[in-house]
Amino acid sequence: MTLRLSACLRLGAVAFAALTAVSVQAQTSLSMWYHGAGNPDEKKIITGIIDDFNKSQKDWKVSLQQFPQEAYNTSVVAAAVAGKLPDIMDVDGPIMPNWAWSKYLQPLDLPKGKLDNFLPGTIGKWNGKVYSVGLWDAAVAVFARKSVLEANKIRIPTLDKPWTKAEFDAALVTLQKSGKFQYPIDMGLAWKGEWYSYAFGPFLQSAGGNLLDPAAGKSNGVLNGPAGVAFGEWWKSLFTRKLTPGTSQSGAERDTGFLDGKYALQWNGNWAALPALKKYGKDLVFLPAPDFGKGPKIGAASWQFGVSATTKNAKGANAFIAFALQDKYLAAFSDAIGLIPSTPSAAAMTKNYAKGGPLEVFFELSKRQATLRPVSPGYALASNAFEKALSDIANGGDAADALDSAADAIDADLKKNNGYR
Incomplete structure (x- = not known):
């Protein structure tokens, strides 16, 4: 009886193991x-x-x-x-x-x-x-210290009442004149690639332009139209007036400049917020994007x-x-x-x-x-062209020429691919 029971138990165990193996193997x-x-x-x-x-x-x-x-x-x-x-x-x-x-x-x-x-x-x-x-x-915001803004009599913007372009620009000039900072704002040009379209494309969109118009299947007149050129000229002025570090900024300066007090403001994302909070505590404020005329916008997706x-x-x-x-x-x-x-x-x-x-x-x-970047299969090339244009402008290039070249490159790609239809 004992031997038979033992055998049955062994057979049962084998059968159970086999069933378990089948069950595991059944997972695709x-x-x-x-x-x-x-x-x-x-x-x-x-x-x-x-x-x-x-x-x-x-x-x-x-x-x-x-x-x-x-x-x-x-x-x-x-x-x-x-x-x-x-x-x-x-x-x-x-x-x-x-x-x-x-x-x-x-x-x-x-x-x-x-x-x-x-x-x-x-x-x-x-x-x-x-x-x-x-x-x-x-999401991206303007990192700032409340004490710095108040000391310079700069209005603290809100989601319901963001800075206008003129207010934003005036704030940068005021902070520069204070003489307490290497630069009034850090836009983060140490970061390359998608950062340009994600961080600065919404400024262009807020001004009334865009990298391209997916519905119309073109970039000319959109990226390099009057709104785009006006944005490009303002962008260039940030560097000619020495309001922000240029393309030679190092990664270390980007990471620590605001925390070390070298920059009064910083255009940065929520992924960088915790170290700033640890440094400045309740004095730190995250400000909404300025309104360049068509509503304040930041990148999404x-x-x-x-x-x-x-x-x-x-x-x-x-x-x-x-x-x-x-x-x-x-x-x-x-x-x-x-x-x-x-x-x-x-x-x-x-x-x-x-x-x-x-x-x-x-x-x-x-x-x-939050505003989506142009929803188009042509976006990848458009983003690269936009980065090159803004980088060239930051390095002294003519804004209209740089944007014209970018728009031509984007439109050539759209034409080559039949508008990605």
């Missing part, structure tokens, strides 16, 4: 690419979401591969050419239309109402369809998740993205890396963006001032 593997290699905080949260998802159901198992941000886009393009795109990938918001047009991505298929209450900048749309969604967004166009497992990829959009994960990202949660309910769960929190103002800035 989903590959996921992410741009955050080298950031341990991001990796911890992403892998936590993946582990939770894999344990929550028996159909799908996500496997993560991370890339350095600077190599990520080229890796995706190479994979697309080779027909080896992953099932799930993230994409920088303004680049998404190009990837959708290039057939790297397919529209998302999320449960109805899943994106209700998400900040507009976190939802990636092209041609009326949602292709991507972000677990966070970012950060990194977002999408489903590749070539995946055979779109159902599972969409299921993972829907799972990742839970408020607890949005809050976890915010607490770990300081970015803006995508929903008010997630913001309320965070230490920094909840009501009364030190970064609460950034949620409102994102909600009220």
Whole structure:
């Protein structure tokens, strides 16, 4: 009897192990690419979401591969050419239309109402369809010290009453005349690439211009129209009047200049807010973007998740993205890396963006001032052309000529690709 019972138990154990193995094998593997290699905080949260998802159901198992941000886009393009795109990938918001047009991505298929209450900048749309969604967004503000503004009799702007262009310019001149700072403002030209379109494109949009008009399929008359040239001339004056550091600014000066008191103001994002708060405490204020004539605007759309166009497992990829959009994960990202949660309910769960929190103002800035960069597959080239134009102008080039050259390059690309229709 004992031997028979022992044998039965062994057989049962073997059978159970076999069933478990079958169950594990039944999970279809989903590959996921992410741009955050080298950031341990991001990796911890992403892998936590993946582990939770894999344990929550028996159909799908996500496997993560991370890339350095600077190599990520080229890796995706190479994979697309080779027909080896992953099932799930993230994409920088303004680049998404190009990837959708290039057939790297397919529209998302999320449960109805899943994106209700998400900040507009976190939802990636092209041609009326949602292709991507972000677990966070970012916002830019003027970092300032209340004591400095008050000592120089400069009005502290609010979301309801931001500085006009004239007030902003006058504030910079006043701070320069105080003689207490190397520069009245740091615009951050040590940062290259997308920073130009993200940080300075909204100034152009506020002035009434833009990098291009997606509906009209052109840049000439938009980037280099009267509003664009007026903005370009003001931009040049920042450097000729020595109101801000130029393109030779080092990364270290960008990181520490405001904290060391060398710059009176700084144009920077919420990701840099906590060190400034630690340095200046309650004296620190985050001011809204100035109004250049068409309303104050800041950049919108950060990194977002999408489903590749070539995946055979779109159902599972969409299921993972829907799972990742839970408020607890949005809050976890915010607490770990300081970015803006995508929903008010997630913001309320965070230490920094909840009501009364030190970064609460950034949620409102994102909600009220955030403006998308041109939603066009041609944006990628347009962004590069805009960066070159602003850099050339900052280095002494003629504003109209630089913007004309950029507009011509953008229009040539649009024509070459039939307007990306």
